Amino acid sequence: DIQMTQSPSSLSASVGDRVTITCRASQSISTYLNWYQQKPGKAPKLLIYAASSLQSGVPSRFSGSGSGTDFTLTISSLQPEDFATYYCQQSYNTPPSTFGQGTKLEI
Amino acid sequence: QLQLQESGPGLVKPSETLSLTCTVSGGSISSSSYYWGWIRQPPGKGLEWIGSIYYSGSTYYNPSLKSRVTISADTSKNQFSLKLSSVTATDTAVYYCASSRGFLEGLYYYYAVDVWGQGTTVTVSS
Numbered sequence: 442d443i444q445m446t447q448s449p450s451s452l453s454a455s456v457g458d459r460v461t462i463t464c465r466a467s468q469s470i471s472t473y474l475n476w477y478q479q480k481p482g483k484a485p486k487l488l489i490y491a492a493s494s495l496q497s498g499v500p501s502r503f504s505g506s507g508s509g510t511d512f513t514l515t516i517s518s519l520q521p522e523d524f525a526t527y528y529c530q531q532s533y534n535t536p537p538s539t540f541g542q543g544t545k546l547e548i
Numbered sequence: 549q550l551q552l553q554e555s556g557p558g559l560v561k562p563s564e565t566l567s568l569t570c571t572v573s574g575g576s577i578s579s580s581s582y583y584w585g586w587i588r589q590p591p592g593k594g595l596e597w598i599g600s601i602y603y604s605g606s607t608y609y610n611p612s613l614k615s616r617v618t619i620s621a622d623t624s625k626n627q628f629s630l631k632l633s634s635v636t637a638t639d640t641a642v643y644y645c646a647s648s649r650g651f652l653e654g655l656y657y658y659y660a661v662d663v664w665g666q667g668t669t670v671t672v673s674s
Contacts, residue, residue: 442611473658475658475661477595477661483666484644484664484667485595485644487660487662490660491651494651494658528595530597530661535659536609536610537610537611537612538597540594540595540596541594542594543595
């Protein structure tokens with residue numbers, strides 16, 4: 442199985458900050474990488490697919506980059522509603538489709 | 549607009565079989581555009597992909613759960629289901645049904661979960 446490792450596991454930031462979350466795959470996955478946002482008690486929400494393509498309706502302050510084994514999710518200017526847990530997911534080699542362990546973004 | 553809704557018992561006894569159903573509205577599970585699947589999240593932990601079914605009936609399971617999992621579809625009811633046998637306390641989780649679709653970028657499709665159910669909590673306890 443392909444292992445996905447996110448860093449950091451948690452992150453403290455303030456409104457207006459620029460934040461970057463990293464996801465590393467245990468082997469090359471080209472750009473088959475998705476990012477999700479999950480708020481407490483809610484289902485995850487797709488933010489980015491194919492490493493850098495923004496899902497419809499997602500604010501442009503979210504962006505993704507990377508290919509191969511190293512990927513980043515960047516939030517250019519944090520808004521209050523962005524405080525949540527973020528997960529990466531590889532869709533290159535399935536089954537299984539593996540997720541990272543999550544990054545909790547806190548105030 | 550595609551919507552998914554999980555249903556099933558919230559409490560299952562150890563060694564028994566967990567059974568959940570996902571009802572799809574706003575779209576057809578016979579559509580070739582989607583994979584229909586299940587993802588779970590133990591309390592305070594991350595997401596684990598359980599498996600998926602395609603409109604053709606092909607199924608794909610997480611190898612770590614494959615011996616205990618069955619995913620099936622009922623096109624007449626526009627539903628798909630999850631059965632997980634021989635459950636233990638480690639199977640306690642929020643279970644989400646989900647649909648994955650392919651996003652065309654250049655020459656390739658990139659699959660991602662774009663619609664989720666609200667999730668249902670299943671506790672394994674005697």
